[in-house]
Amino acid sequence: xxxxxxxxxxxxxxxxxxxxxxxxxxxxxxxARYAGEIPFAELAHGWLVLSTVTRGSIRTIDTAxxxxxxxxxxxxxxxxxxxxxxxYIGMLGTPPDPAxxxxxxxxxxxxxxxxxxxxxxxxxxxxxxxxxLVVMYDEEPHDTVLVADDPAAYAAAGHMPAETGKxxxxxELAASAVVLDEEYTTPEEQHSMMEPxxxxxxxxxGRLEVVDxxxxxxxxxxxxxxxxxxxxxxxRVRSEHIGGGFGSKGLRAHQVSAVMAATxxxxxxxxxxxxxxxxxxxxxxxxxxxxxxxxxxxDGRLRALEHRSxxxxxxxxxxxxxxxxxxxxxxxxxxxxxANRVVRLDxxxxxxxxxxxxxxxxxxxxxxxxxxxxxxxxxxxxxxLRNEPDAGPVSGLPFSSRNLAACFRExxxxxxxxxxxxxxxxxxxxxxxxxxxxxxxxxxxxAGPSTALVTAEADGSFTVRIAAADIGTGARTALTLIAxxxxxxxxxxxxxxxxxxxxxxxxxxxxxxxxxxxxxAITAAAAxxxxxxxVTRTIPPEGITVRSDTTEALRALAQKERHSFGAQFAEVAVxxxxxxxxxxxxxxxxxxxxxxxxLTARNQLVGGMTWGISMAxxxxxxxxxxxxxxxxxxxxxxxxxxxxxxxxxxxxxxDDHDPDDPVGIKGVGEIGIVGAAAAVANAVxxxxxxxxxxxxxxxxxxxxxxxxxxxxxxxxxxxxxxPADGGSADA
Amino acid sequence: MAxxxxxxxxxxxxxxxxxxxxxxxxxxxxxxxxxxERLDLTGTKKGCDQGQCGACTVLLDRRRVVSCLxxxxxxxxxxxTTIEGIADGDDLHPVQxxxxxxxxxxxxxxxxxxxxxAIAVIEEHAAGWPSAVTDDVRPETPPLPxxxxxxxxxxxxxxxxxxxxxxIVQAVARGxxxxxxxxxxxxxxAAA
Numbered sequence: 043x044x045x046x047x048x049x050x051x052x053x054x055x056x057x058x059x060x061x062x063x064x065x066x067x068x069x070x071x072x073x074a075r076y077a078g079e080i081p082f083a084e085l086a087h088g089w090l091v092l093s094t095v096t097r098g099s100i101r102t103i104d105t106a107x108x109x110x111x112x113x114x115x116x117x118x119x120x121x122x123x124x125x126x127x128x129x130y131i132g133m134l135g136t137p138p139d140p141a142x143x144x145x146x147x148x149x150x151x152x153x154x155x156x157x158x159x160x161x162x163x164x165x166x167x168x169x170x171x172x173x174x175l176v177v178m179y180d181e182e183p184h185d186t187v188l189v190a191d192d193p194a195a196y197a198a199a200g201h202m203p204a205e206t207g208k209x210x211x212x213x214e215l216a217a218s219a220v221v222l223d224e225e226y227t228t229p230e231e232q233h234s235m236m237e238p239x240x241x242x243x244x245x246x247x248g249r250l251e252v253v254d255x256x257x258x259x260x261x262x263x264x265x266x267x268x269x270x271x272x273x274x275x276x277x278r279v280r281s282e283h284i285g286g287g288f289g290s291k292g293l294r295a296h297q298v299s300a301v302m303a304a305t306x307x308x309x310x311x312x313x314x315x316x317x318x319x320x321x322x323x324x325x326x327x328x329x330x331x332x333x334x335x336x337x338x339x340x341d342g343r344l345r346a347l348e349h350r351s352x353x354x355x356x357x358x359x360x361x362x363x364x365x366x367x368x369x370x371x372x373x374x375x376x377x378x379x380x381a382n383r384v385v386r387l388d389x390x391x392x393x394x395x396x397x398x399x400x401x402x403x404x405x406x407x408x409x410x411x412x413x414x415x416x417x418x419x420x421x422x423x424x425x426x427l428r429n430e431p432d433a434g435p436v437s438g439l440p441f442s443s444r445n446l447a448a449c450f451r452e453x454x455x456x457x458x459x460x461x462x463x464x465x466x467x468x469x470x471x472x473x474x475x476x477x478x479x480x481x482x483x484x485x486x487x488x489a490g491p492s493t494a495l496v497t498a499e500a501d502g503s504f505t506v507r508i509a510a511a512d513i514g515t516g517a518r519t520a521l522t523l524i525a526x527x528x529x530x531x532x533x534x535x536x537x538x539x540x541x542x543x544x545x546x547x548x549x550x551x552x553x554x555x556x557x558x559x560x561x562x563a564i565t566a567a568a569a570x571x572x573x574x575x576x577v578t579r580t581i582p583p584e585g586i587t588v589r590s591d592t593t594e595a596l597r598a599l600a601q602k603e604r605h606s607f608g609a610q611f612a613e614v615a616v617x618x619x620x621x622x623x624x625x626x627x628x629x630x631x632x633x634x635x636x637x638x639x640x641l642t643a644r645n646q647l648v649g650g651m652t653w654g655i656s657m658a659x660x661x662x663x664x665x666x667x668x669x670x671x672x673x674x675x676x677x678x679x680x681x682x683x684x685x686x687x688x689x690x691x692x693x694x695x696x697d698d699h700d701p702d703d704p705v706g707i708k709g710v711g712e713i714g715i716v717g718a719a720a721a722v723a724n725a726v727x728x729x730x731x732x733x734x735x736x737x738x739x740x741x742x743x744x745x746x747x748x749x750x751x752x753x754x755x756x757x758x759x760x761x762x763x764x765p766a767d768g769g770s771a772d773a
Numbered sequence: 774m775a776x777x778x779x780x781x782x783x784x785x786x787x788x789x790x791x792x793x794x795x796x797x798x799x800x801x802x803x804x805x806x807x808x809x810e811r812l813d814l815t816g817t818k819k820g821c822d823q824g825q826c827g828a829c830t831v832l833l834d835r836r837r838v839v840s841c842l843x844x845x846x847x848x849x850x851x852x853x854t855t856i857e858g859i860a861d862g863d864d865l866h867p868v869q870x871x872x873x874x875x876x877x878x879x880x881x882x883x884x885x886x887x888x889x890x891a892i893a894v895i896e897e898h899a900a901g902w903p904s905a906v907t908d909d910v911r912p913e914t915p916p917l918p919x920x921x922x923x924x925x926x927x928x929x930x931x932x933x934x935x936x937x938x939x940x941i942v943q944a945v946a947r948g949x950x951x952x953x954x955x956x957x958x959x960x961x962x963a964a965a
Contacts, residue, residue, distance in 0.1 A: 062873055069881035070869040070888060072816015072856035079815035165810060166799050236820045236828055236882040236934050285818070285882030286934050317821040514880030514935045645876045645940055652936030677825035677932060685925040688938040 056523040056533050060641035063519045064538070065283070065512075074283045077255035078240035078314050085242070086115055087165045088303050088313040089172035090295060091158040092322060093150045096670025097184035097388045100148040100157060104176040108160060111174065113167035118302055119158040120145045126269045126298070133264050134550070135201070139391045140358040141323060142293045143269060145302070150179060151357045152186075152390045153671040154322025159299040161311055184388035186670045188354045190225065190331040195352055195385040200362025202382075202399075206370060206436045209377030211335075214346035218337025220417050221346075226334065226406035226735045230663040231327040233395055234682050237285020238320050243300035244310035252279045254297055257287045258550030260509045263543035265293040266301060279543040287513040289394030289552060290324045321675035325393030326663065328353035328363045332406040337375075342418045342425045347375035349407055352383045359391040360384060365403030368716075371484050371605055372407065374435035388670060394552065396653060397712040400485055401719070405657070405737060408481035408720035413733065421464065422480050422724070423450050423609075434603040442602040442700045445633030446482060449609035452696055453480070453631035457611040467731035474615040476626075477729025483608035483717035487558065487635060487708035490549030491593040494563035496525065496571050497585040503535045505585070506567075509548035510540040510560045515711055516642030517557055523638055524561040528568035546589070554606070554709030557638065559592070562705045566590035600702060606713040607698075608632040610651070610721035616729045618748065621741030623726055625655050628691045630718070633698035635708030643710045647693035650714020655691075656683035657715065658722035659738050785849045789814065790858025798845045805829045807845035808855060816856035816885045820932070827931035830886035831855050837893035839930075856885035859892065867951030868892055868944065877944030879935030887931045891945040894927045895919070895952050919949045 068074035093100075105117040123145035128138050140146070144156045157177055162168035197204035215221055241254040250272060256262045256279070263279040266272070284291065296313040303311040315323055330353050337346030351365035366380035382399075395401075415422040427447055433440055454460065462478055463469070469476040495507040506525045512518040518538055526533040539545070549559035567590035574586055611629040616622075630651050637643045660681040664673045673679060693714065700706055719737060727733050732747045787794045787807065796811055805822070808814040808831075817840055820828030824842040831840045832854035859866045868891050871877065878884040898919045903910040906926040907917065917923075924945045925938070933941060 062876065065881075066873040066876075066878075067865070069878055069884050070856075070865065070872045071860055072814075072885045074881055075815055076818075076882065078819075079809065081813060164799065165806065166801050234934050236826065236880065236932065237818070238820070284880060285820075286880040288934075314819075317823065317825075514878075516876075516879070641876050642879075645879060645937055648939050649879060649936030652938060656936075676823060677821050678823075682932060682934055683936070683938075684930075684932055685928040685938050685942065688925070688936070690921075691939050 056526040057638050058640070061519055061523060061533065061639050062641065063516055064522055065518055076237055076240070076283045076285050077242070077253055077281065078312060080242065080253050082242060082244060082310040084309045086161050086163060086303070086307060086309055086311045087168045088159045088161045088300060088311050089168035090156050090299060090313065090315065090319060091160060091172045091175050091177065092319060093153060093155040093157050093179070095150055095179045095181045096153040096186065098150050098179045098181040100150065101178040101180050103158060108171045108175045111167065111171045113163035114171045115161045115163065115307055116303065117158055117160050117175065118145055118299065118306065120148055123302055127271050128269065130268050133261050138265060138269065138293060141391050142295050142298055144295045144299050152322065152388050154319070154390060156295045156299065156323065159303060159313065161303045161307065184670045186387050186389050186665050187667050188329050188331065188385065188387065190352060192385045195383045197381055198360055198362045198384045200364050200382065202364050202367050205381045207379040211346055211348055211377040211379050214375070214377035215335065215337040218345045219340045220338045220414065222334070222336040222410055222414050222417065224334055224410060224413065224735060226332045226409060228330045228402040228405060228737045229661070230329045230665065231395060231657065231661045232321060232663050232680055233288040233290040233324060233326065234677065234680065235286030235288055235290060238315045238317055239291065239294050239296045239324055240312065240314040241297040241300045242310055242312040243297065243304040245304060245308070248276065250277045250301065252297055252301065254279055254281050255284045256281045256291045257284070257511050257513055257552050259511065259541055259543040260547045261550050262293055262297060266297060269298065270301060281511060281541040284511060284513040287551065288396045289398065291513070295323050317677065318675050321663065321672055322390040325391060325395070327395035327398070328355065328361070328392040330363055330365050330402045332365055332403070334406050334410040336410055336414050338414055338418060340418065342420045342428045344373055344375035344429050346377045347373055348379045350381045350383065351403060352385060353392065354387045354389055355384045356389055356391040357386045361392045363392065363402060364399035365406065367399045368403040368484065369407050370436040371434065371603065372482060373429050374431040378435055396650070397485060397715045400712065400716045401657065404481065404483060404717045405719045405723065408717050409723050409735065412479065412724040412727065423454055423459065426450065426482055437603060439601055439603045442604045442703060443633070443698055444607060445696055445698050446607040446609065448696045449607055449631040449633050453609040453611050453629055457629045459611070466728050469729070473619050474617055475729040476613065476615050477725045477727065478611065478613045479721045479724025479728055481610045481717035481720035481724060483610055483713055484605045485554055485713040485716055487604040487606055488553055488555045489559040489562060489596055490555055491591070491596055492548040492559045492563040493546035493589060493591045494560065494567045495545060495587055495589050496564065496567040497587040498571055498575055498581055499585045500581045500583050503537065504529050504531065506536060506538045506564055507545040508540055508560050508563060509543055509545040510556060511551040512540060513551045515551060515556065515646060516639055517551065517560070519642060520557050520638040521560055521564060525564050525568060528565040529572065554711045554713065556709070558705055558707040558709050561707055562592045562595065563590050565705060566592060566595065595704070606632060606634040606708045608713050608717065610717040612721040612725045614722060614725040614729055616726060616744060621744035623659055623739055623744065625689055625722060627689055628655070630693045630714060632693065632695045632713055634695055634710050634713055635698050635700060636706040637695055638707060644693050646710045647714040648691050650712060651691050651693060651718045652683055652688050653715040654718020655687060655722060657737060658719035660687065662738050783846055785846055787845065787848060787853060788851065789853045790855060800846055802845045803841050804843040804845045804848045805840040808840065814855050814857055818882050818885055820883065827890060828883050828886040830889045830931065832889055832893060835896065837890050856889060859888060866892065868948030871944035871947040875940050875944045875947065877937060877941040879937050883931060883933045887928070887933065887941055890928060890931045891948060894924065894945065895949045897927070898923065919946065921946065
């Protein structure tokens with residue numbers, strides 16, 4: 043069922059029908075230029091030098107020999123870099139990460155901390171000099187290991203309350219017929235966007251211009267202006283094409299060091315991170331250790347729910363991966379407690395990564411629900427439907443729309459769920475065990491204040507200018523369709539220009555809020571422009587421009603629980619000899635508001651689900667506790683799903699209409715990954731009878747769990763008790 | 774008399790997209806950097822610079838290579854095709870058209886490498902080269918269909934972090950069909 047939801051206004055036909063990307067031709071011919079590809083005269087090349095120790099301080103930096111090398115122009119470090127203003131709260135409500143405010147002191151808080159920038163005439167010269175630069179450190183002992191019971195852990199808020207609670211948890215657990223108490227872990231995960239961070243900075247007639255690859259030009263502009271104590275109007279940031287972001291492309295060391303170097307040298311300077319540098323400089327998803335306790339009546343109704351999550355952060359920056367937040371939306375219980383906690387370690391600063399909180403949190407809670415289904419003898423979908431809340435479990439607010447049940451019904455029908463034998467470990471084909479699993483998904487539908495400029499041109503066409511970012515989402519195309527309908531014209535007559543901070547403040551491409559936020563601003567400006575045009579006889583040569591600002595409209599929106607929902611289904615094959623898990627097929631059915639462009643929306647949802655496969659089976663950045671550094675920080679050592687790992691993955695949607703929302707868009711960038719790893723893990727249990735609570739589900743974990751299950755089965759067989767299931771994998 | 778220090782640069786001529794380019798390169802310069810930094814052919818992308826992601830894939834004498842692990846000086850005398858040389862003027866190559874029509878990308882950064890790789894995959898398959906998932910590898914076996922599994926296996930050197938694999942595979946399959954139709958038409962024309 044492919045359906046589109048009509049908006050609250052009578053719209054014309056662009057929104058809801060498939061359109062190829064407006065910049066598609068440029069992308070398939072190589073004409074689309076990304077940040078590191080725009081030519082500048084007199085361009086110099088900067089190469090970052092990162093710390094080789096994990097904790098300590100810089101004793102000396104021996105710049106003299108390097109400054110004598112061919113082509114070297116300067117070496118910036120804490121001894122000569124300008125002082126930055128870092129005591130501020132930025133546009134998104136967060137302080138700057140000190141790892142981005144480079145070269146301010148001699149401290150080294152983690153391995154891969156930026157200690158210097160070598161600038162030279164060519165990239166080869168800069169790289170050679172950077173590798174030749176001798177930095178001496180006073181090294182100190184470090185601790186980089188996240189453990190569940192670290193006494194230094196503390197509750198931390200981030201972008202949601204740290205803790206919530208109601209009811210008497212212990213009493214409800216004691217009164218429950220079925221109780222579950224399990225720990226789930228997820229590893230460090232790296233964004234691994236295909237384009238490493240790149241920026242070129244230059245001074246142009248008294249204005250600082252930065253050509254960058256980021257998720258929000260006014261965001262980076264405002265941060266740079268504050269940090270360098272510049273008037274915001276004297277800083278311009280452009281970001282036309284972005285080779286993926288997933289949360290990592292905000293203010294980073296490359297822009298700040300490029301601005302410092304361009305200022306010192308009075309010429310344009312480009313700084314591009316290497317792939318390996320992105321592992322410590324570009325943020326990452328913290329590993330999590332999560333404990334879930336559930337108590338239920340025999341009919342599956344939840345009496346008690348507790349979800350506690352712990353993640354690591356650096357010693358210089360607090361970032362919360364709010365994994366326990368997902369339970370605040372998904373499931374109610376008489377006693378309901380959630381807590382997000384962090385511990386500071388000598389590790390790089392984590393940051394937002396596709397569905398921060400929801401991705402690891404949904405793995406834990408949705409795997410736990412599957413275990414509860416097994417223990418209560420209920421179908422996993424039926425268990426979830428019996429626990430559908432009428433209102434926000436924590437907030438008590440009504441849901442603007444909650445079509446999770448519709449997703450499960452449609453998904454179950456298309457996936458063939460009714461034919462599933464619920465017993466684990468009973469489907470075998472040769473040396474492969476087959477199984478299916480499901481999980482629920484949710485992701486918040488928020489919006490951020492945005493401004494847009496819409497111009498009626500004298501030739502009858504329209505130009506939209508908004509500091510939006512298209513990081514691969516198809517935003518440029520979606521906004522073209524939105525504008526066309528709002529202006530009652532055809533997409534061919536609308537030109538959407540994005541990625542330029544000169545267009546005014548706008549929400550970033552993040553939190554699945556971009557398209558919703560920008561569409562809101564564009565429709566508001568377009569509506570006013572149409573009113574103006576209705577009383578205008580002729581359009582002057584410069585056109586007629588209307589500017590909108592959604593700040594007030596956002597404040598006026600009724601307080602409700604606003605989320606996308608989804609039902610994930612996976613079928614896997616587990617090779618009992620090699621331990622390899624292959625996903626055979628996946629289906630995701632989503633309720634994600636109004637779908638603007640089915641072609642690109644489906645691609646994004648499938649992309650999120652592909653991340654789920656990758657998260658379940660492949661991704662794991664491993665840190666050596668002795669050195670404090672990563673093993674193999676590259677795309678050979680850090681596995682992301684490739685073509686051969688991704689089978690038939692299908693995404694579709696059900697009607698999801700929010701009557702009081704002026705745009706009705708919820709965003710599709712993140713919901714696809716939520717619950718996807720849990721669906722795969724639940725399918726692995728169904729295939730093998732063994733629970734895997736630690737991601738990724740590597741072949742060695744499958745084999746070790748299988749060996750331990752056989753051993754315990756033979757033990758129990760020896761004492762005359764047959765196992766109900768194969769046990770669990772705790773390694 | 775001590776020997777003169779060896780020069781670290783050399784003048785070379787690169788044949789790229791049917792054009793000759795004369796340039797002097799640092800011997801350490803990779804083909805990828807020569808394209809991007811010296812010749813303003815920035816369609817070829819740098820994703821990892823160490824041969825792990827496939828974003829820098831170009832065709833060297835019609836075979837796919839990762840240009841980040843190819844020195845520019847070693848590419849002299851070879852026929853280099855980059856993404857800028859794939860289309861026929863304004864007419865997109867069938868593989869490019871299929872990527873556009875089927876949304877075989879998202880951010881677009883891996884796309885030039887995927888397209889170059891796909892064009893080589895189609896030729897390799899048509900030439901009877903087996904892959905790890907080819908069941909029957911006997912030389913006398915006629916070419917087997919380029920199935921989705923074959924495409925996935927053969928394209929696995931090209932990462933797409935956006936996760937657009939499903940539509941990329943569809944695009945490669947459609948590009949292969951168009952290639953086969955064009956080949957059949959050419960054969961028929963030659964026979965007529």
